[in-house]
Amino acid sequence: MVRTVPGRTDRVVVVGAGLAGLSAALRLRGAGREVTVVERGSGPGGRAGRVEERGYALDTGPSVFTAPELVADTLAAVGDELEDRLTLVPLETTYRARFADGSHLDVHADPDAFAAEVETLCGPGEAVALRRYLADLAALYRLQLHTFIDRNLDTPLDLLGPELVQLVRRGGFGRLSRHVERHFTDDRLRRLFSFQALYAGVSPYRAIAAYAVIAQLDIGAGVWHPVGGIAAVPRALAAAGADAGVAFRYGASVERLEVTGSRVTGVLTDDGERLPADAVVVAVDRPEVLVPGFTRRRRPVYSPSCVAVHVGARAELPGQAHHTISFGAAWREVFDELTRDGRRLGGGSGARRGRIMTDPSLLVSMPSRTDRSLAPEGGQVLSVVAPTPNLDPHSGGNPDLDWTALGPRYRDEVLAVLEARGWTGLTGAIEVEHVDTPRTWAAQGMAAGTPFALAHTFGQTGPFRTPTLPRRGPENVVLAGSSVQPGVGVPMVVISGRLAAERITGPSSGAGIATKADGAVAR
Structure with a gap:
């Protein structure tokens, strides 16, 4: 059983209007909670910032958008459709990889086109290896999604099951660099499928092979562009939330959490407002600064x-x-x-x-x-x-x-x-x-x-990463964002918002993200 916040949870305050906080807010509002979001910035976005000047719109946060199904699933929590809030353009060329020898490789969302590019640059043997590896990535992602990523984990015992055995047999706890090297002989392809370890905050020579699945999201499953830029995504979520009745307090910082006994009873802002709360979602980078009694279990290692x-x-x-x-x-x-x-x-x-x-x-x-x-x-x-x-x-x-x-x-x-x-x-x-x-x-x-939060070392991954409902601190404070489970990156923080909401509402019927046969996520 997943641990949940005990007692009354009718009124929820969410601290932070980044993607994690917005994801949690929409889930909670969809479950009937009264939700107020407090954000120190002038609008939604958090790390997904925006500078607009002289006709240029610069996204100052994430630049690669994957797994739009997660955003669609979040909008659906308040009865909204993705197509009504965002226009997404799939990128035919997800990346162009330029190498120091002057060569380049266009990574295509279409596997046949991608294999043709690889055959031209690296030879037919590597093209065959590519097809095998893409299939391997999709299978690895399906294996990990529900067991290791898209669920709340309280202890390592939560992982026990046939999926863990399969992951061990597939070499998921070996080194990522060796995992990739076993599939490809061309050094350019080895780099292409291992640089993503930096997204997780570790070197591919230290990262476990299970992190190969990061490449599944941006190479195997494709990349999209939201028209209006990445900042359009949090704006769409905030608009849907507001239309559904979520209250937003922009330009307000949280001064402190008011604690009575073992629970937070109110959120005090720097302008003197007190927001009554039956539960609080803290979606900030350093929750230990704000949450009384919360400390991390060990000295953290950052990306x-x-x-x-x-x-x-x-x-x-x-x-x-x-x-x-x-x-x-x-x-x-x-x-x-x-x-x-x-x-x-x-x-x-x-x-x-x-x-x-x-x-x-x-x-x-x-x-x-x-x-x-x-x-x-x-x-x-x-x-x-x-x-x-x-x-x-x-x-x-x-x-x-x-x-x-x-x-x-x-x-x-x-x-x-x-x-x-x-x-x-x-x-x-x-x-x-x-x-x-x-x-x-x-x-x-x-x-x-660092904007990339805690590194995904073995000791800061899965059940060893801070859970969304910590055991230290007030019993009705839940955490979301890149510093907690499941981790760093736009898809992961959107998932963390849902997992945080479920610590308050309990798992919803049919919760979670389904997978297509090709390994991409789907509603």
């Missing part, structure tokens, strides 16, 4: 951070894809630099210190290639994500990097790398820009200065 450069440029930049993974020549060295012990990297002092990538691999998104509403005529918007160390030395980060001075220089370096790799003319055409560094992430309240 690497990033520098994110978002620009609006008056340039056509022809020939570029919507999403591009630009690989440098270095590979294992990249992960060493981001997370390894500083003594091995010449860092001196003996403390764990990461450093800036000397040969960066970058994720570049140009959504205006698909959606012209995001930029003026003749312009483009780009988001460039360059992984960096976080600020926590225990996690291999480096708090001594002076990002005030380093940030502008690194911004220039990233743009110079892009120019050299084919985005010619970008730097001189920039009209609008927004840059985030580990220090700006920290100023926004993100632990260790």
